Amino acid sequence: MATVWHCQAVTSASTAGAVRQGSLRELNLAVVLGRIATADRPPSRAAIASDTGLTRATVSAVVDDLIAGRLVVEAEPEPRAGAGRPARGLRLAGDGPAGLGLEVNVDYLAACVVDLTGQVRHHEMHRADLRPLSPGDALARLVELAGRARTAADRQGLTLAGATLAVPGLVDAHGLVRLAPNLGWREVDVPALLAGHPALTGTVADGPALTVDNEANLAALGELHATPGTASFLHVSGEIGIGAGIVLDGALFRGARGWSGELGHVPVDPAGPRCRCGARGCLETYAGQEAILAAAGLAGADLPADTAARRLADLAGAGDRATLDALRAAGTALGVAVSGVVNLLDLDTVVLGGGYATLAPWLRPPVAAELADRVLTAAWSPVTVRAAALGPESAAVGGAGSVVRRIITRPSGWLGRRE
Amino acid sequence: MATVWHCQAVTSASTAGAVRQGSLRELNLAVVLGRIATADRPPSRAAIASDTGLTRATVSAVVDDLIAGRLVVEAEPEPRAGAGRPARGLRLAGDGPAGLGLEVNVDYLAACVVDLTGQVRHHEMHRADLRPLSPGDALARLVELAGRARTAADRQGLTLAGATLAVPGLVDAHGLVRLAPNLGWREVDVPALLAGHPALTGTVADGPALTVDNEANLAALGELHATPGTASFLHVSGEIGIGAGIVLDGALFRGARGWSGELGHVPVDPAGPRCRCGARGCLETYAGQEAILAAAGLAGADLPADTAARRLADLAGAGDRATLDALRAAGTALGVAVSGVVNLLDLDTVVLGGGYATLAPWLRPPVAAELADRVLTAAWSPVTVRAAALGPESAAVGGAGSVVRRIITRPSGWLGRRE
DNA sequence: GCTATTTGTTCAGTGGTTGAATTAAATGGC
DNA sequence: GCCATTTAATTCAACCACTGAACAAATAGC
Structure with a gap:
């Protein structure tokens, strides 16, 4: 049976277990x-x-x-200069264990396989509006993708060592999806629904363990995977909601209870418009997808996330005044919220991900301007703002990468289960 | 000679050294x-x-x-029920190693000794305006307090195992004070200035190692020490500037480069009044000491931090309308900024420290109200807001506690040096 | 071809944990 | 009051993994 764990928060040394x-x-x-x-x-x-x-x-x-x-x-x-026996x-x-990354989102499903070296060895995306489906039906479709991913991995000599599923919502430590508002999910026990499926319980002894995690968190990990050079950054996913993944020193920061990253409801202007969360002036009311669409004159279009960003990019590229203004306003609000985060956490890189990656050419300048104005340490060392290296597949890749990462940081788990 | 280290940030397991x-x-x-x-x-x-x-x-x-x-x-x-040999x-x-905590602040010096059990075994505070003094002169006075603390420790059979100095400013990893604006210090090499002093290099082999750290960080640690029950919280120090210490799972969070916690320059209203940092609408312009004093009609009084808070508390206690309004406005602004932090980091406790501790009866209600409105998870689990358990001595106690804490998390350092 | 040099392996030695047996000290039943 | 039972702590041979030094392997330079 597939066992389930959840990525642990960084714990202090004193809580570490005994050393046998x-x-x-x-x-x-x-x-x-x-x-x-x-x-x-x-x-x-x-x-x-x-x-x-x-x-x-x-x-x-x-x-x-x-x-x-x-x-x-x-x-x-x-090849090495000088004398001596040559080193090996x-x-x-590249052909040992690999990680399986899965994603359920509002308008697509995705699956990918990443090997130990970080190479993406298989990738598949299936576009469909998932909102009308029940969680069980959506996951059934996902299992089909997972099955094909497993086949592809087998053909390449890879052994899947675990799977991580990205969900756009709050996930607790047991893999229970507490709330995924944009999918319409509430209290969905994903591990239970996926327990019996052969695609997820296969060749490896015990089958690949399944982890369920927040999509914004995993997208940040995917970015870390794609650009391992920057070890600390804030990854902002702009979708219908706005999530943030905080990566510090190569590790995801999860907050006290694992529900960190609600950037969308950071206040930008306490007297601003009312947000659906009940408060006033949350970032989401300025830089959420609906707000940008409305400001650009596309209100009520109800476009899927990916399409919406592309549509806005097309309009902005064509010089549409209203769209350009909307993006500049959104970027400014985003810059205000992010500079608060940067002041507080002392980061030096901000990555625009999700839908924001597509819109980065227009969002980057106002965000960078606000950061330059508002970040105290900007005079010492400027804050870099850039678009995410990966597109929408980022969360799936990050999930697969987290499986791989776990093997690398704790190889005994893999070696032990080989017997 | 006194060696110097700096409290390390939480590092991931992968960067840990080899295991001999x-x-x-x-x-x-x-x-x-x-x-x-x-x-x-x-x-x-x-x-x-x-x-x-x-x-x-x-x-x-x-x-x-x-x-x-x-x-x-x-x-x-x-005493234990049932049969069997009684456990020991x-x-x-309580009489082994102890930590020495020191603090230089705008209007006082402090020293204290904390033993392994967390008991404060000695405490001394010296009120004086430190701003006119050179860093060397200020530290010379501090050494006098340190000497008396050592004597007190010796008399009680305690051995000082290290010292930590709290400074209200940015400190780098080598103990160099980059900038302490309210003290007027810039690029002060504290370890070098304190190197020769006998009070800091004494009976223990190698003498107590000296750590220099930010005052807001150490105040948060002091609070952790005083109320070990809450392992994760945001500690807000309201002085002339506004600093935040983030404690997660019993460990101080330091951000990517160790300069986290600049809460004072988190934006509250992007169109607000101009701040001395150059930006507009920073929290400091609403809830900084000068802003509250000005709003209460006490502008230009140039009171030391501690006195200012007490003066405001007296006026508020007497029902002074302007002061009550000023405190409510400050509390609201503080609540807006803090709710952004709480949304981002998923904390469940906010501690009002520094000058805010004195003003907590008036600040708490508006802060709590904003949090209840703005924090997404507040419906699940409400956010607690309370005054700090320790007063101004918090940073010194936290510094001494960090020495003790280091011994507990890495006792081999202490045991090794005993030879 | 010989030497210097560096890599990687082999092997006895050692530190620290393991697990079982042993001693220590108390309770409770008879 | 005595003895079986129970739990706590120590002792000791065995074992695991690292250590350090010696040794074999492979190359460059003279």
Whole structure:
């Protein structure tokens, strides 16, 4: 049966569990694999040893385990100047375990497979209005995509080690979707609905564990995956609602209870228009999709998210005055809200994702202007604003990447289950 | 010579160092000591073993080390029902290592000593306007307080294991005070200025290490120390500027570069009055000390922070209309800014600290009202707003507590240096 | 071809946990 | 009052994983 977990928040060292004897090896597996994963070029055993302070003997033993577990392969001997026996480089295996990423959104389903090296090895998107469907029917369609993803993975010699499902809503620690307003879901027990499906309980012992998580969080992780260079940033997903994913030092920040990131209801002007949440002047009333469409004269069009952004981009590209004004106003409001976040959390990069990625050429300037004005440390080091590297597939890729990431940070889980 | 470190941000597991052979014991020392520190009542060795999954044999060995290192003592056998040999309880030693907390602020100096159990064993505050003094002169006065604190600690059988200095400004990772506007400090190398002083380099091998940190951060830690029940909260320090300390799961959140918490420049109304930072409508222009004083008709009084809050409280208590209105307006603005933070970070407790603690009876209602209106999850679980448990001494206590906390989370540092 | 050099492996040694057996100290039934 | 029972803590041989040094492998330079 598929087991379910939920990505844990960053916990302090004091709450960490006890260290058993075997934990030593577990931890060193993670340390060595982490070095191999983050190194610029395939490192040798000796280089890892001198970097980490471990003995070459220990590193060799650990690497043997990693190779036996299909997590690492030896690369071609890298040309090196000077004397000495040539090193054998180590890199992540491209044909070992892989992660399955799934997404249910308002107007599409998506599935993708990401291997250990971060390559997207399979990707499929299915456009359809999911709102009329029951959760069970929507998930049944998703399972079809998951089945094809599994087949594609098998054909490429990959073993799916876990799956993560992105949902646009609040998800609790057990994978229960508390509320996904734009899908019309409420208290949907996704793991229970997906429990029996063969596409998700397959070849690996125990089958791929399923994680359910918020779409904005996973989109931020997808961005981290696509551009591993920036380890800390704020990822803003502009869809019908506005979500934020906060990535710090390569890890997703989840807040105290895991429901962080409600950027859409950060106040922009306390005397502003009333929001559907009941308050006044939330960011969503200025920069939410409906607000932008209304300001551009497209009210009531009820377009799916992706189409709406493209439509606005087309109009703006054609020089439509009302659209340009609407985007500038939205960008300014977004900049005000985001500069509050940046002042508070001391970030230096803001990524415009979701529908905002498409609209970035018009949103970026006003957002950047507000940040330059309002961020206290902007004088020291300016805040970068850029469009997301991935499109709408970002959340699925981020979900698959989180599975892979989990293997890399805790390889013992994968190695242990191989027996 | 006094060595200097800076409290580290929470880092992900992947960046953790390699695990050497001895690390096993190091980690288990921390695990066992952590259990003893956080337990409600003195736990027995057997209880720790079954809680952590370690063997009773291992726990006994670890506890022996902790007792030998004066970190733990055996408590009186606790009365227990049923048969069996009575357990010997374990609790933190009250006469082992202790932390020294220091603070330089605009109108006072403070020093305090906190023992392992969290008890404040010594406290001294010296009121004086520090602004006319050079950094060197101010620190020279502080050293006098530190010397008396050391004497008091010695008399009580405590060994100072480290010191933390709170400064109202931006501090970098080396203890360099980049900018403390209200003190008039800029690029002050505090560790260098304090290096030679005997009060800070004393009986312990290597002397107490000195950490320099931001006052708002440490005040939040002080609050955590005083009320360990709430592990996640936002601590707002209202002084001349407005700082925020974010505590998550018992750990201080520092942001990407360690300069988080600039709540004072979170926008409240983008079209509001111009702030001294150059932007418009920052929280500081509504709820900063000067703004409240001006609105209450006390502009230009140039009162020290502590006095100003007390003066306003007196006037409000006497029913002064202008003051009551000023406080309500400030509270509303504060509530708007804080609800943005709470939406973003999903916190459930807000603590009013610094000068706001004195004014809490008048600030709390409007802040709570805004939070109830604006926080999305408020319907599920309401956000608590309360005054800080500690007064102005909070930062010094928090600093001393951070020294103690460091010993508890990494006891090997203390045990190692005893040789 | 020989030496210097660097990589990777082998192997005895050691630190620290493991698990079972043992001792210690109390309760409760008879 | 004595003994079986129960729980706490210690002791000790076994074992796991890291350590450090010696050794084998592979290359460049002379």
